[in-house]
Amino acid sequence: MLNIVFAGGTYRAINPFRSFLKRDDLKIQFAVFMPGYDDEIKYCNELAELAEAHSIEYIVSEGITSDIIRKIESIQPDVIIGGGVWRSMVPSECFKIPKYGWIGLHNSGLPEYRGWAGINWYILNGEKEFVTRMVQTDEGLDSGPLVADEKGNLLEYRLDIDNEDHLSDIIEQFNPILVKAYNDLIDLLIAKKIKFIEQDDSMASYTCHRGPDDGEIDWSWSAKDIFNFIRAQAPPCPGAFSFYKNQKFIITRAIIPENCDIYVGRITGKVVKRHPSGEVDILTGDGSIRLFEIIVDGNQTKPGNFLNSIRQSLGYNPRKAIAALEERIRDLENKLSTEGNIS
Secondary structure (H helix, E strand, O other): OEEEEEEEEOHHHHHHHHHHHOOOOEEEEEEEEEOOOHHHHHHHHHHHHHHHHOOOOEEEOOOOOHHHHHHHHHHOOOEEEEOOOOOOOOOOHHHHOOOOOEEEEEOOOOOOOEEOOHHHHHHHOOOOEEEEEEEEOOOOOOOOOEEEEOOOOEOEEEEEOOOOOOHHHHHHHHHHHHHHHHHHHHHHHHHOOEEEEOOOHHHOOEEOOOOHHHHEOOOOOOHHHHHHHHHHOOOOOOOEEEEEOOEEEEEEEEEOOOOOOOOOOOOOOEEEEEOOOOOEEEEOOOOEEEEEEEEEOOEEEOHHHHOOOOOOEEOOOHHHHHHHHHHHHHHHHHHHHHHOOOO
């Protein structure tokens, strides 16, 4: 019987955790669930409900506290499984307590793409495959030994992303791979055929954190780059965005249209075609992008309902924003002078 502690959160933790509950050759002695961001708490709640249904002791925490470390010390598990996402620093004590340390599936083909938002950066960079590898965590940034079988074959998994699929599609395709990866790990641990291979640091590359503010589109980019930018940040991520008449909107689904018109008079970001079905074509640096779905003020709508003029270009215009603000101030001043107050 393999004794484990499970630690993790977000949607990526659900299916691996659920699959572990179906196995009779391991015991989840304790679980630590990360609540995550506001839109991720539902996944933490689902993990907690699963744990309660199977009488598994758990705690919800954004970090590994001294109390959690003491609990793990009292359990002395064989391994801590990092399932899903864990965003805070893990104290080195956690690596030393279990026989096999803390092991999880990293969102990249380490030592490449060490860091954050691996799957997003793979799509953004136009990679043909998304690669993930199982790794034993250490004190460095994703620098721990890679997990392999006794013959030295890495626990590595690949998914084709050289297509038109957006992030939610890719996540759905990857879910069964994710479950297989973690159960492959459990099988190796139970069979005691696991092997650890040090990473080649000379091959390392790194990715930086991506946040909601990093999603603004530059319409002078190529159509391919903009398309990858959109699909890499589609839901469940905050989304790639632009501005129309200085109002922000988020693009959730788009394509590169076939046989697009050739523009010898080109203004990047210009609305050039509004389709009867609601799609809208926007000029890029070398072609165009067709927008299928957007979000405005939190509401999903067809692009044609919002982008209602081919006289307009997308993007934030500081000059127009200042002019609009000055006009608003003049309106308020006029109201104050005529009514004696500003309501």
